[in-house]
Amino acid sequence: MVAKVVSCVGIVSLVFGLAVNLAVAKPDVESVANNLDMALAEQVFSASEQLAPSCDDATYLRRVWLDLVGDIPTPEEVIAFSLDPSADKRRRVVRQLLESPHYGQNWARYWRDVIFFRALDERALIAAGAMEADITKRLNDGDGWDEIAVEFMTARGDVKQNGSTAIVMAQGGRTEETTSEMSRIFLGIQIQCAQCHDHPYDRWKRKQFHELAAFFPRVGVRTVRAMTKRSYEVYTIDRFRDRKPKNTETRPTAEHFMPNLNDPSAKGTQIQPKFFLTRATMPLGTSDADRREQLAQWFTENEWFAIALVNRMWSELVGEGFYEPIDDIGPDREASAPKAVKLLATKFRKSNYDLRWLLETICATEAYQRESRPRRSSEGTPFVANVPQRLRSDQLFNALYSALDIRETPEKTTPRRPGRRGQFAKAFGYDPSLPREGISVSIPQVLTLMNSPQVNDQLTGGRKGILGRLLHEIRDDEQLVVEFYLRCLSRQPEQEEMDIALAYIDETPKRRPAFEDLLWSLVNSAEFQHRR
Amino acid sequence: MNPSLQHHISVAVRQKRVVGRRDFLRQLSAASLAAGAFSWTDAISASADELRSRGMACILLWMQGGPSQFETFSPKPDHANGGETKAIATSVPGIHIAENLPRCAQVMDDLAIIRSMTSNEGNHQRATYLLHHGYLPLTGVKLPTLGSNISHQIGDAANQLPGHVRIGDRLPNSGGGGFLGVEYDPLVLQNANRPPQNTTPSTSRERYQRRLGLLDSIQSNFASAAGAQVVANQRKLVDRAAKMILSPSMDAFELENESSEMRASYGEGDFATGCLMARRLIERGVTFVEVVSRGWDTHQDNFNRTRELTAQVDQPMATLIADLKSRGMLDKTLVIWMGEFGRTPQVNPRSGRGHYPKAFNVVLAGGGVQGGQVIGQTNADGTAIEDRPVAVNDLFQSIYHTLKIDADQENISRVGRPIKLVDGGNVVEELFS
Numbered sequence: 029m030v031a032k033v034v035s036c037v038g039i040v041s042l043v044f045g046l047a048v049n050l051a052v053a054k055p056d057v058e059s060v061a062n063n064l065d066m067a068l069a070e071q072v073f074s075a076s077e078q079l080a081p082s083c084d085d086a087t088y089l090r091r092v093w094l095d096l097v098g099d100i101p102t103p104e105e106v107i108a109f110s111l112d113p114s115a116d117k118r119r120r121v122v123r124q125l126l127e128s129p130h131y132g133q134n135w136a137r138y139w140r141d142v143i144f145f146r147a148l149d150e151r152a153l154i155a156a157g158a159m160e161a162d163i164t165k166r167l168n169d170g171d172g173w174d175e176i177a178v179e180f181m182t183a184r185g186d187v188k189q190n191g192s193t194a195i196v197m198a199q200g201g202r203t204e205e206t207t208s209e210m211s212r213i214f215l216g217i218q219i220q221c222a223q224c225h226d227h228p229y230d231r232w233k234r235k236q237f238h239e240l241a242a243f244f245p246r247v248g249v250r251t252v253r254a255m256t257k258r259s260y261e262v263y264t265i266d267r268f269r270d271r272k273p274k275n276t277e278t279r280p281t282a283e284h285f286m287p288n289l290n291d292p293s294a295k296g297t298q299i300q301p302k303f304f305l306t307r308a309t310m311p312l313g314t315s316d317a318d319r320r321e322q323l324a325q326w327f328t329e330n331e332w333f334a335i336a337l338v339n340r341m342w343s344e345l346v347g348e349g350f351y352e353p354i355d356d357i358g359p360d361r362e363a364s365a366p367k368a369v370k371l372l373a374t375k376f377r378k379s380n381y382d383l384r385w386l387l388e389t390i391c392a393t394e395a396y397q398r399e400s401r402p403r404r405s406s407e408g409t410p411f412v413a414n415v416p417q418r419l420r421s422d423q424l425f426n427a428l429y430s431a432l433d434i435r436e437t438p439e440k441t442t443p444r445r446p447g448r449r450g451q452f453a454k455a456f457g458y459d460p461s462l463p464r465e466g467i468s469v470s471i472p473q474v475l476t477l478m479n480s481p482q483v484n485d486q487l488t489g490g491r492k493g494i495l496g497r498l499l500h501e502i503r504d505d506e507q508l509v510v511e512f513y514l515r516c517l518s519r520q521p522e523q524e525e526m527d528i529a530l531a532y533i534d535e536t537p538k539r540r541p542a543f544e545d546l547l548w549s550l551v552n553s554a555e556f557q558h559r560r
Numbered sequence: 561m562n563p564s565l566q567h568h569i570s571v572a573v574r575q576k577r578v579v580g581r582r583d584f585l586r587q588l589s590a591a592s593l594a595a596g597a598f599s600w601t602d603a604i605s606a607s608a609d610e611l612r613s614r615g616m617a618c619i620l621l622w623m624q625g626g627p628s629q630f631e632t633f634s635p636k637p638d639h640a641n642g643g644e645t646k647a648i649a650t651s652v653p654g655i656h657i658a659e660n661l662p663r664c665a666q667v668m669d670d671l672a673i674i675r676s677m678t679s680n681e682g683n684h685q686r687a688t689y690l691l692h693h694g695y696l697p698l699t700g701v702k703l704p705t706l707g708s709n710i711s712h713q714i715g716d717a718a719n720q721l722p723g724h725v726r727i728g729d730r731l732p733n734s735g736g737g738g739f740l741g742v743e744y745d746p747l748v749l750q751n752a753n754r755p756p757q758n759t760t761p762s763t764s765r766e767r768y769q770r771r772l773g774l775l776d777s778i779q780s781n782f783a784s785a786a787g788a789q790v791v792a793n794q795r796k797l798v799d800r801a802a803k804m805i806l807s808p809s810m811d812a813f814e815l816e817n818e819s820s821e822m823r824a825s826y827g828e829g830d831f832a833t834g835c836l837m838a839r840r841l842i843e844r845g846v847t848f849v850e851v852v853s854r855g856w857d858t859h860q861d862n863f864n865r866t867r868e869l870t871a872q873v874d875q876p877m878a879t880l881i882a883d884l885k886s887r888g889m890l891d892k893t894l895v896i897w898m899g900e901f902g903r904t905p906q907v908n909p910r911s912g913r914g915h916y917p918k919a920f921n922v923v924l925a926g927g928g929v930q931g932g933q934v935i936g937q938t939n940a941d942g943t944a945i946e947d948r949p950v951a952v953n954d955l956f957q958s959i960y961h962t963l964k965i966d967a968d969q970e971n972i973s974r975v976g977r978p979i980k981l982v983d984g985g986n987v988v989e990e991l992f993s
């Protein structure tokens with residue numbers, strides 16, 4: 029009886045499983061991860077290469093938390109994970125984190141920074157909130173990267189309602205700037221260098237840039253005034269009453285004109301839309317919707333679309349891209365691991381551009397799981413270790429709030445009054461497309477953590493704060509030191525660190541100030557501000 | 561949070577900071593009085609004198625976006641390309657500049673205008689990099705920016721203020737310490753109206769020192785492997801920041817200490833307060849201060865927008881030069897006015913001007929530069945240089961020469977590759993004759 033039931037279930041799940049597999053058919057995470065590591069071993073590492081060992085569980089947990097959901101684990105999670113004897117716990121925690129709503133939130137904030145750090149004008153920030161909310165939802169719903177890209181490329185409407193208008197809005201609807209950003213963000217190719225002259229070291233010609241721009245002339249940005257609110261909208265025009273097309277960057281025009289460099293006041297040359305990577309063209313006179321939808325399709329079918337994204341994500345997680353800088357790639361650039369990047373891009377495409385699949389796969393590689401080492405010099409071998417990444421502003425903000433057990437209260441924010449998180453970003457934010465080696469700590473950042481009332485009021489041992497509660501709850505100094513390390517650095521202190529802490533407590537006449545100082549030091553340490 | 565509440569909070573924060581520092585100063589002055597020393601203001605000005613006698617300094621007035629030469633220092637009222645901008649006479653007979661700069665016209669005796677700057681870089685990012693480094697970006701080498709090189713070469717390491725300060729928020733592609741290290745990165749102030757924030761130590765001085773000691777000792781673990789670089793960088797900056805905020809030189813950031821007449825003389829706006837702050841910082845031994853003015857990328861409505869921008873820059877710049885001069889500081893302080901390129905001679909149908917690196921302006925004053933002269937010229941329509949082209953490396957050679965720095969010196973980058981401060985180029989000798 030029992031056997032029969034089991035066999036029935038077996039058959040059902042076999043049949044059903046096949047059907048599901050046919051429908052989804054994602055490449056297997058483990059085998060792709062293995063193949064990636066093999067590709068690196070074959071093509072990048074020498075036989076005697078000194079690879080950093082796999083990091084310990086506590087490091088891995090803090091790493092995946094910060095990378096996937098932009099926060100640090102609680103002490104309880106660190107302990108539970110370290111004690112869990114199961115062999116697949118690393119993979120499991122990655123899956124759990126990817127199902128958390130904070131996954132979408134974390135990466136939406138990443139993309140918000142990618143887009144708005146390049147905004148032409150501060151006014152554009154009015155669109156940041158809607159963009160963050162929309163992308164959070166799309167990511168949590170599991171939308172493919174191609175679907176998300178198509179939305180960005182074809183968006184129109186009120187920028188406070190449709191977050192996908194963000195890229196056009198950030199560029200003020202200007203044809204050439206919008207074109208440059210679409211290419212940079214989705215293809216990783218900086219074709220705008222050819223805007224004014226033929227590119228000095230790329231194959232792109234000036235005309236090719238303007239042919240790409242010819243997909244966007246009918247898009248513009250204008251203010252929307254209603255009784256109660258003020259916003260902007262991305263709008264398009266397809267019927268041009270006056271025959272003379274206005275030569276303007278911000279208002280829609282029927283067609284794009286390439287300026288005459290010798291005579292900028294002339295109208296320039298009318299340009300037909302043509303996609304530089306495939307040479308596919310569209311006729312003049314095509315409607316805006318057809319132009320942008322067609323281009324979005326051509327973009328998302330192109331190999332560079334997949335390469336640009338996997339390169340970006342790999343760089344964010346492993347510490348260095350296959351191509352650097354991550355947004356200046358293309359057929360004229362050399363990858364540091366051609367086989368691996370090609371493999372990952374191909375499989376990503378096979379997964380239907382599933383972002384969760386991509387992150388899960390990267391997290392499963394040995395390359396990702398290696399201990400971190402300082403960033404290599406230009407002579408060093410890439411990917412022999414992970415690299416400590418300075419936390420993005422939102423990650424650091426979350427880590428601070430988690431470590432100190434502060435609840436974030438919702439605030440109504442505007443570009444002028446950015447709220448606590450936005451204020452924090454003014455000091456700690458950076459453009460995530462820039463090479464990370466150029467992003468270092470600054471004096472205002474150091475001062476904010478050392479002295480700002482926002483942080484330091486939480487570090488005093490009053491009754492309300494976490495410190496007061498813990499001082500009361502945990503009477504044993506050694507245990508309290510462990511608790512602090514778990515909270516801030518998601519690991520236990522080494523013996524030497526314990527000795528330092530206990531000696532300090534010993535030298536300090538009172539217990540409370542001693543622990544205040546320890547917590548202050550942990551929060552101000554470089555380790556707290558990085559993911560190792 | 562409503563604005564007035566926010567205001568109250570920031571006032572409260574400020575007051576806390578001021579009180580904290582006052583206590584601290586009181587302790588120190590008691591000690592110095594006991595030692596028979598003089599008052600604090602004397603001490604500051606004495607040390608500033610000493611620094612002045614030792615060193616040169618530099619103020620860079622940066623016009624982000626690429627200022628139009630026609631609407632500033634090279635008007636062409638007799639040609640269609642000059643647009644509606646008229647020329648005015650200056651304090652130096654025969655030299656005319658745009659009507660938008662009446663105050664600068666009065667200090668023309670101290671200005672050397674280079675009307676024949678030329679480069680090939682018409683892209684904002686790359687040109688901003690070029691005019692800040694004297695080089696285009698090199699892969700694999702993090703070059704130091706001008707201010708970092710200068711503060712590295714002639715800065716006073718004992719000074720408690722950072723040697724390199726940028727006023728006007730972060731500026732992409734303008735660079736930092738590069739391979740010289742984070743200690744040569746600029747201290748970036750959003751604007752000069754507020755002193756740098758969070759400069760009140762969060763505890764008493766003694767406890768603060770102990771905290772700093774504890775912080776340093778707990779960093780060893782991360783520093784021993786993965787975090788070697790980042791901990792080293794962070795230690796340097798914690799050290800610098802702590803030294804700065806515990807120092808009496810913090811007074812440099814208090815514009816309130818200037819008389820209202822003095823503040824009024826610089827004019828209004830962020831650029832004006834930035835210039836005044838620049839003078840205060842140089843006075844207290846800072847080596848390089850950059851003050852940023854934004855919005856010069858006038859593709860549309862060039863004439864109106866440039867008029868607004870010059871109105872923000874003219875008076876502060878002229879006052880800065882006069883103020884430095886009256887304090888006897890101009891001889892040792894080089895003031896540079898520039899942006900990343902110029903603008904097209906032809907006016908487009910949107911009354912705008914595009915990017916034009918082929919011929920643009922740089923203005924120098926002080927530091928031994930001979931004022932009251934124009935170097936180089938363009939043809940009648942402003943499209944080409946007719947006389948004495950000055951390349952970017954010529955300009956950088958001249959800047960280093962003025963500051964008595966040997967531009968042929970080689971810095972050793974982290975990859976062990978020697979890199980000259982400037983690659984090629986010649987000093988523009990006319991600047992000094």
